[in-house]
Amino acid sequence: MRKKKYKKEKSVLFSTDGKGNWWRREWVEQCDQDVFFYGRCQGVKGHKGVHWCYQPCGSLAWDDNENDPTEKGAAGSIPPGHKSYTTPEKMVKKYWLEHYTDTKVTDPKEIARLEADKMKPGESITRPVNLEEYNVAGRKKRSSKKST
């Protein structure tokens, strides 16, 4: 049951200022182990210590790590308020989404690909809202009302 396979895709987010400047944010791989039956581990792939994830109720679920066995193969769940409970604020440093590198995109071919919206698996784009276009559309509406 712990051997569930997760897709091995890199998580990459591109962002642009809409003026041809592009930045690339690449996250490290998420740990691909399940935490008992609670869900996918939220740690960084290859991490030390137990596998862990938070449940909707706020409890911290954990599961022994085969690469760093400390708990004799056990697993459990610690509710908030318990003496060995760790808050999400303390775990944030171990949270895989907190581990990424930002680089500016300089390859013209890569920029052309991004401008054309050609995404690879695991990639996504965030674009700024184009206020000028928005205003133009708004003005057109207003002026067409006036002329009628």
Ligand SMILES: [Zn+2]
């Ligand atoms: Zn893990």
